[in-house]
């Protein structure tokens with residue numbers, strides 16, 4: 084832990100720091116000793132330092148603190164006058180305790196005049212006091228007392244303050260427990276809490292700690308007040324619990340214990356419109372709310388997830404150092420974490436991420452079904468084929484997982500064959516569909532992925548109708564189709580990504596969130612369930628375009644892909660295999676690349692029965708309505 088004594092020059096930071104050092108046995112450092120030469124010269128000449136002067140000094144100090152903490156902690160005397168300076172000092176997720184040595188101008192001026200051999204003349208005091216922005220999260224110590232009494236005040240606060248952890252997590256399920264272990268392994272002191280349900284869920288947090296004796300620095304709680312009390316201010320509390328009302332109930336319980344300036348983060352898969360409302364609501368209490376998408380499942384959370392924070396930017400700045408520590412890293416070593424935008428932007432981006440995930444999963448499932456049933460390929464042949472594709476640019480986390488599943492045997496049998504073909508879903512995919520409809524974004528392929536899961540749930544009906552409508556399948560040219568499969572797979576994925584990102588573009592513009600599509604794709608290149616070589620390529624492509632179909636770099640992929648996708652979908656349908664996402668993908672592409680569609684008939688029909696009006700090809704300026712579409716009996 085770093086004990087930071089702050090206040091204007093002359094407030095006694097050095098004297099008290101040295102005394103405190105003797106008392107607690109931690110080394111003492113004076114921030115003034117780390118000023119670059121230029122700053123010292125300026126101060127000697129009586130010239131006040133500006134913010135630019137202070138940047139390298141504060142950066143050095145924040146880096147030094149990391150090393151000091153690794154060596155067991157330290158005491159640092161540093162003026163830290165502005166909130167922005169304190170933010171820079173906090174930039175490395177070091178555990179800190181802040182003490183603000185406070186006194187009035189006359190008292191400090193008197194003390195400064197009495198000092199000898201110090202380069203800070205008393206005339207600078209007024210400029211320091213003008214600069215001072217009193218801290219919101221520091222223990223205030225009055226300096227209008229003897230140094231011994233000041234020391235006693237600090238010692239008593241250190242003893243009585245139960246705030247020992249830098250970060251708190253609520254919900255020790257799959258994600259919460261893994262993120263807790265990830266943070267603890269990065270040497271962040273954390274507190275964890277899980278609800279108690281008598282006889283059902285008891286000592287859950289304690290059990291996590293017991294199960295990982297090798298991991299140090301996790302404090303378990305089953306009482307919410309004690310959990311909150313254990314966190315240093317401003318508190319940073321991450322909720323990893325199911326979306327919906329549970330989140331509101333948890334926030335309501337937290338509100339009893341938290342203070343202004345604390346940060347509450349919802350890392351679950353919440354609906355983004357709910358997150359925007361929660362941010363507004365909590366703002367009224369002075370609490371920063373960050374709605375953060377997290378991707379990666381258990382392994383990602385443990386080793387490096389992809390993080391999509393949004394909402395309160397001030398709150399984000401306070402948690403940023405912790406997020407940077409635990410996030411997965413892209414190929415350049417940069418954290419797969421990016422503040423996406425205000426309101427519910429973080430959860431919106433996670434919703435679209437999951438929607439693409441639905442598409443990616445469904446295309447793999449459709450291919451698996453077609454290859455196995457339609458083409459009669461063995462599991463071994465399929466594995467071989469997918470492995471080859473992986474080497475040819477189709478590698479992804481989900482492809483890798485599919486290969487593991489296809490090779491996974493239990494009791495000498497393929498486990499996959501024993502798994503019921505009824506797919507679940509927990510919300511995000513469907514919300515993306517309704518959001519796309521609300522904002523007018525064509526979304527058929529990813530809608531088809533949601534529908535496919537819904538169709539799967541009608542197991543009984545499917546079994547019954549399979550008997551009513553036995554499939555008569557046509558012959559397929561196996562060789563030709565097998566050669567086209569990879570191209571069809573690539574094309575369907577390209578379309579799924581195009582659609583997902585087009586929703587991001589549309590909603591981002593409508594809500595004025597200033598979303599950065601390249602950064603979002605970059606954040607999904609590691610830690611995320613939809614990480615892939617394609618995503619890496621797209622992070623580059625989105626630097627120069629916001630529409631994949633408009634990208635010159637992808638023109639040939641779309642052209643060639645359309646042909647192979649149409650062939651494969653045609654063959655699949657001939658073989659009696661449903662290919663909802665792949666066929667919607669080729670339909671989307673054909674639709675989006677048809678200069679003249681058949682929507683003229685749609686408009687004519689709407690006008691014919693409902694007087695909705697239509698525009699003319701030669702004059703699009705206004706709508707017109709035709710009174711008499713049908714001929715009367717006499718005219719006919």
Ligand SMILES: NC(=O)C1=CN([C@@H]2O[C@H](COP(=O)(O)OP(=O)(O)OC[C@H]3O[C@@H](n4cnc5c(N)ncnc54)[C@H](OP(=O)(O)O)[C@@H]3O)[C@@H](O)[C@H]2O)C=CC1
Pocket residue numbers: 253254255256257258259277278279280284287323324325326329333350351352353377378379380381509
């Ligand atoms: N699993 C995944 O791959 C991912 C999940 N998510 C999202 O993260 C969140 C957590 O998911 P995950 O860890 O998988 O879920 P789990 O079901 O594994 O864990 C849920 C946690 O929430 C707690 N909880 C449940 N109901 C309540 C309640 N009424 N009040 C307080 N706490 C409650 C549970 O406590 P108890 O043990 O007592 O029931 C448990 O600690 C969800 O929103 C999920 O959608 C996000 C990314 C990936």
Ligand SMILES: O=C(CO)[C@H](O)[C@H](O)COP(=O)(O)O
Pocket residue numbers: 352377378379380437440507508509510511512612
């Ligand atoms: O967010 C996730 C992965 O990114 C979760 O695993 C989520 O549960 C997946 O969605 P669904 O349960 O609807 O398949």
